[in-house]
Each structure stands twice: as structure tokens, then as C-alpha cells.
Amino acid sequence: MNGAEHLVETLADQGVEICFANPGTSEMHFLSALENPRIKPVLCLFEGVATGAADGWYRMKDAPAATLLHLGPGLSNGLANIHNARRASSGMVNVVGEHSASHLKYDAPLTSDIEGLARPLSHWVRRIDGPDAVASDVAAGVAKANEHPGRIATLILPGDASWRDAGEIVRLPKPGRTMRAPDPARVEQVAKVLRSGEPTLIILANKATRGNALALAGQVAGRTGTRIGSQFFTARMERGAGRTPLERIPYSVKPALAFLAPFKHLVTVETTEPVAFFSYPDLPSQLKAPGTQVHALAEADEDSEAALAMLLDLLGPADGAALIQQRVETPVPSGALTPVAIAHALAAAIPENAIVVDESLTTGRETMGHTMGALPHDLINNMGGSIGYSPPVATGAALACPDRRTICMTGDGSAMYTIQALWTQAREQLPVTTIIFANNQYAILKAEFSNMGAGPAPGPRAMSMIDLTEPTIDWQAMAKSMGVPAVAVDTAEDFHRLLVASIRSEGPMLIEVRL
């Protein structure tokens, strides 16, 4: 076997099932090795789609995907969604093709400092020295990606390490994932806080917003009356009827300050105290009230489920039922496509077990609470703030869960960043409904202009940098160009009707919501 064959075999041995790829000349042996049926290769027409899809895969599988990127520029194109994945604690293994070692000194056109480009957003970077090192380096990279929280591992694969003979492969064991045990003293401290009866908010994140950890948090809330919530953005949350509901800390600074003002204590679970997304001239960065104490029940690398179980033990027998979201039957809305009507249509249409990828920004920011009582679903947010995360993440999530419907809600400005994802959705016939909120502007910036104190309203030239008209984007043509069926809607009832139709259909569909 050559190095590339070792690479693919070892990825598979270590549990990697899929590779989101955009190959180039230096990766031809890797491509050849992908004939190995143990790994599914998925072609993405831009690297930001590949890395975003790897993020989406991880969010649903809790297991890293691989990406195949072409030298420094290919990695660069993937970095923004690597940033988002990193902030979402998603593990991934990036394989970056590189010139063979002997070619580097000639500074050929595609040469760049790949380590330098990789390091700022990777937790682990390694250049594979030669074919003999492939298997062990790949295993180390996957192990890194598999840590809790998930990590970004970047392997640099020189052409000669790929094409030279690597001999017999050494099959390396696949280690399990270890989580740091919670600190009993900190759990005890949180129990004391909850027993005090002082106003407290428990803020859950990452693995604590789903499964047994979330249910345990609901029991803590039921037992103590403490409130439980989440940051505004959460990597993946199990949500809807029958699940433990979490209060969402608002995005905007002033409402967030008001929301957090009553609490004497914030208890953090796999997260840190809430801070403003951006800094504003006359507003604080820290959102908690002065004097509020912050207690970490579980840090990012700790076992939060264990911590919540320990906490429940300390709190003693239940004297209240667990907090559970009731099903809310939302009537189908009609008329104008207001944010509330859109949220109502979603609430009425979301099917059981859907995956909702939310990059709705302005349109959905204030109204997603209306979908709390929908059928149980998973909700995924953008953790890194780099727009263009949702079409790729939806692509990866749908590949991870082909039997579930993925609903991708995105602003038009965001969608344009990584719109090439539609092509992969069409090729793989993925069950993704992409909803474009077409307000023909970076609407969020129009509001932020005055929030920032840049003036009462944008002038004509600033406005031309925010406005997406002249020309407006024809979303049906865009979807058609990449093989995705599309419709446009002007009313809430049509939105609901076509959303339901898309959910019942097979394969991808795009709905332009004309705002």
C-alpha cells in the first residue's frame, strides 16, 4: 500500500466514515485511495462547503469527518467554517495536500506556509514526514479530533508521502473518548447556591443541551425552581414538545442585560459567562449584572452529564416534577410574512425529529421562541459568527442523518457565501429544505449601524454596502442552476403549505421567502 492508501485505511480504522473533498493535482493518490469503500467521498465545489459539512456531520454524529483540501489556498477557503466548527466544539480532520518535500524549495506558485495558515484555527497541526508516518499521524489526528470537546486536527500530506510505498499497514486501536470528571467541590458549591434560593440561572451548552444531561437539568429545575437557559447560540439543542425547555439569553446587549439583571448567580455548564457578540461604544462587554457570581458546574472538557447527576444527588429527593415543554399546536398562519407568522408556520410544520439549522439572523432572531412547542427536533446555531455556515452544515447534517428532514433557514446575504452547497445537496439528493429569507439586504447591519453610533441611519453610500438590490437575487434561478427545485412564497399560508410539501418530498428543495 502507498501512503494515501494507509491514510484512508487508518481514517476508517479510527472511525471516520466520510470525507468532504475538493481535490487538486497533488491529491490524486488520495483520490485513488478513496476507491476504498470504507469511506464515502463527497464532492464539494468550494472548500468552505467541505469544512462546514464536516461541522454539520460532527454535530449530529459526535464523530469527526475528514476533509480533503488542496494546499494552502484550499485550506484558506475552508477556514471560516473551520472557525465556526471550532467555536461549536466540532471535531474534524483536515487533510491538506501539499507539494512533495523535494519540490518545496522551488517555491512553485501554489506554495505557501500551510502550517502558518492552519495554526490559528487548528488545535493540532502535523506535517506527515513520509509514507511510514501516515498511519500513526492519522490516528493521532483522529484521536485529537475525537477529544471532548471536539478539536480541529489538520494533517499536511506531501505528495511523496502519499505516493511512496508505505509497506504493511499497522492497525492502530481506536481509543475511546475520555471526559474529565467533574470537580466535586464545584458541584457542591453549585448545590449550595441552589439551596440558597437566591435567583440563579443555569446556562447549558454543547453536550449538556441534549440527551440525558438536558433531562437531568430539567429535573434540577423542577426540584429547585432554578431557571435554566442557554446562550443565544447553541451548537445543538434537543428541543420541542417533551424536552426540557431552555430560556434563551437575548442577542442584543440591552435585552440581554435586562434578562440577566435579576440573577445573583450564573451556573455555567460547558460554557462560560455570557458576553456581547460585538463591542459597542457605550455598552458593556459582560452581560451579567454587577455583583452576579459565576459558578462553573462543568467546564468545557468535563463530563456535564455526570456533573448534573452528582448535583441531583446532592440536592436530595425530588419535590417537583421535571421541567418539560408541552406540545403547542400552532394554527397555520396566513397573510403577511412577518417574523411571527414565519415562526408560526415553522412551528406548525416542523416534523418530528427534524434538524433545524438556523442562520435566519434578522428574520428569526426574536421569534424562534414560537417554535418551542413544536414537535421534538434538533436546533443548530452558528457558534462562530462567520456567515455562510448554514447551507454547508445542513449538507453535513443531512448526510449524517439521511432519514430525518433538515430545515436550513438562512438570510440571503449569508446564503450567498457558500451557496455552492446546493449542488452537493442535489448530487447526494439530500432531504434538505433551504429557506431563504430574502429581504434583499444585510438587514442586521442596518440595525447595527445606529446601535454602533455610526449615525442615525446609513447614508446613501453606506446603504449601498448593506443593500442587496440592484440586482436582487433570483433565488429560484440560483437553485435551478445547481439542480435544486425551488419555489417562492409571498404569504404565510403559502410558506407553510410549501414547507410541508418540501418535508414530504424526497431530496432537496429551496423556498424563497419574499420579505
Added chain:
Amino acid sequence: MNGAEHLVETLADQGVEICFANPGTSEMHFLSALENPRIKPVLCLFEGVATGAADGWYRMKDAPAATLLHLGPGLSNGLANIHNARRASSGMVNVVGEHSASHLKYDAPLTSDIEGLARPLSHWVRRIDGPDAVASDVAAGVAKANEHPGRIATLILPGDASWRDAGEIVRLPKPGRTMRAPDPARVEQVAKVLRSGEPTLIILANKATRGNALALAGQVAGRTGTRIGSQFFTARMERGAGRTPLERIPYSVKPALAFLAPFKHLVTVETTEPVAFFSYPDLPSQLKAPGTQVHALAEADEDSEAALAMLLDLLGPADGAALIQQRVETPVPSGALTPVAIAHALAAAIPENAIVVDESLTTGRETMGHTMGALPHDLINNMGGSIGYSPPVATGAALACPDRRTICMTGDGSAMYTIQALWTQAREQLPVTTIIFANNQYAILKAEFSNMGAGPAPGPRAMSMIDLTEPTIDWQAMAKSMGVPAVAVDTAEDFHRLLVASIRSEGPMLIEVRL
């Protein structure tokens, strides 16, 4: 004035005329400052379009544009075309918005190591410390970008440096561009080589492939009988009837070796000896024949026009006419869209003073020689090898030269990387004809698979990573989605006819060449 106003004023004072922008919340004051009519803001719907457009602007203007990018991820999205610009010796000034200094310690979602991301592909990186530093830092950045060869300058602009009062602006002088004088000893050495009569190729690049430098090289060739050529890729070449013709070193390694085998001497002008683009298992990286000597007439930062003038002086009075390309009237081709027929159609259609941006890859690689005798035009190539350079570069070139037609030739795979450029072309109504060579595959990789020794031909899974069918891209729908009129052609005569029609039209057009 606040810091952002200082920034825009100083950019203008230093000669920057245009800013390719994709702003975010942290850049609202910069946006407001762009009301200043001295700088034209151009909205790009993805940062790779902004940096590529800045590259195109520089290639035609020999003066840097500014870009406005949103924090680390916005910069990351622009890096691949920054890599291409860097390799093209294009100067640019990237302004990267950043959290205000006081906000950084909270590690908000969009926080990243911007310096770390900027350094591998920037020649100069500076974080603006505060509003007082804006004017001097901006002037230093523009001066860096203005060096010969052009440089990548990246300024990091924290929100507070932008919004805080910066007081009276200090108007800084705009320094001229200095070039290092050629080394007389090296020029003398080259004169000796040329006088020897031994087979010699002079390889011209960057500023030496146009204007007086190119004409002087033609005189050297006429006087001495030496051959003159270029690398396969050139940043900008003045070309066509009446210009000095340059022989192009082939792209593929074996033809390049054969082409260079006869030469005892290579004389380099603003470039270095030719090397293979990629490394292959059984082929050398260096393309010159063993024993061939390399002589630098002018290094990258030297004044090559002066060097060629000195050389001519040393060679003494002319005994041959300057080498001049004759006009070749190419008949309009008909029938199948072969690479040669495509080149003939181009040769017949290219209007005087056109700007041809070539990313045709497989389709145009072997046949661009057929356009040598077309009407005089500028030819621009991808210097960094990261695909997706041409629609953005064409956008910037057309803004730099609104009275000339820009013809952007691109493979379908490449075009998908930065297709958002079409929207900016529509908004600005730029005279750009985009020609998509739609072979529905990464055709170059199909050839490279066996060149690389990865096997005789790609297997089904490897092939699925090279093939762009299922679905094929509907280029007319794609263009329509972003407001660009489009046609598709199946014959050489239709290609020629619609190419001519697009050249006579106003505004952008896309022609899908169905291969």
C-alpha cells in the same frame, strides 16, 4: 473626525481610489466614513471576490485598492485570492475589522488570531493601536502596498480605533514608488552571454511584459537573435498585433523540458528560473536542462526597463529590426467547439484594447498561441494557482478600465469558487464577458491522475470527485440569478457571433460554451 474618517481620508490622500467591501457590525463607522466621495466603495458578496477584485484593479492600474473584510473569518475568505495576488506581485491594502481592544479578552464568538491568519500571505501586518495611529499606519500600509513589486499590506482596525475621536488629521505626503537600480555587473554579464551567440532565452515577467520594457526586449531580440519568452503564467502581458511577441514556456513538465532543452543560458527579468507547477513522482522540479546557466538581468524588485535599456546600450547599434508580432486575420471558425476553434473564435473577436483574463485551464492551455496575432490586448493569468481567481480579477480590472472590454475565460469548476462576482458585475454594470468552458468536470484532474501515476484512469469513486455532472450546472440560470444576461453556444460560429455581440453590448454577459 473619528478614526474611520481618518482612515478613508488617508487612503485617498495616499492614492487609493476604491474599496472592495464586505462589511460587518464592527465596521459600521468605516462604512459611514465611506460617504466620503474620494473613495468608491464596491460591495462584494463574498470576500474572495473583494480580494480578487483588488488584484485585478492593481494589475491594470499599478496602484493598490483597499479591501474591507470582517474580522478573522472575513480575512480567511479572502486569503486564496490574496495568495494569487501576492504571486502576481499585486499590491493591496486589506482593512480587517476587529473587536475593540477592551472586548478581546472576553473571547466573543468572532474572535480569532487575525495577525496569525494574516501573516503567512501578507508582506506587512499592523494592528492599529488607537485613533491617533490611524493616519500614519494607513500611510505606512499604502506605502508598503505601493512598493515594487506590489505588496500585501494588512491593517487590523479595532472598533474603538474606528469610532473614537482622532482629532485633526495630519496629511501625509504620498511618496513615489522607488525601484532598485539594476546591477551593472549583472547587465554586463548578460550582454556577454548574448554576444557569445550561445542559445539563450530571455524570460520576462511582471512589469517587463508590457510597455517600454517589452519593446526594449523586442529590440534586444531583433539585435541579437536571442529568443524571448515568458513563464507559462504572467501577471499582465501586453500582447497581440504590433507588440513584441513572447514565446510561452509550456505548462506540462515534459513539453517544458523539451522546450528549454536547447538553451545554454536563461536570462531572467523580474522572475526566476522556470520550475514545475506540481511535483510528479518521476519528473524533475527544475525545468531547465542540466548545465544551463541562469543569469538574472533584473530581480523582482529591480527596474527592468532600465536594465533592458542598459543592456541595449552595451549591445551597441542595431543590426536587426525589433521583433514585432504581425496582425493575423483569423477567419471565423465553424463547427465543433474544439480548443483550436475556440481559440480561433477568440482571435477573430478580441477587440482592440481588450483585457483578457485567462483561467481557461484545460480548454485554453495548449491553444492560446492562436490569439498571438489578434488585435492588441492585455492578457492576465492566474499566478498563484488557486482557482476562482478570474471572475473577481475581471471585476476589478473592469472597474479599473471601464472603457475597455474585459473577457474572462474560465473553466466551470473554477468559476464556481467565486461565482458571486457576477452579482458585482451586474450591480456595477461592468463591461465583462464571462466565458464559461462547461466541460462539466475538473478536466485538468482527469489528465493529472495518470500524469501523477495514480493509476491509468480514475476509478468510479475518484471519477465522482472529478466529474461535475449529476447535476450539471445550468449556467444561464446561474447568471440570471445574479442579474447577468446569458447565452449558451454549441458551435464555434455561434460562440464567435455571441462573443462579438457581448463585446458590442454594454454591461456584463455570460456565455456558456458547451463542451
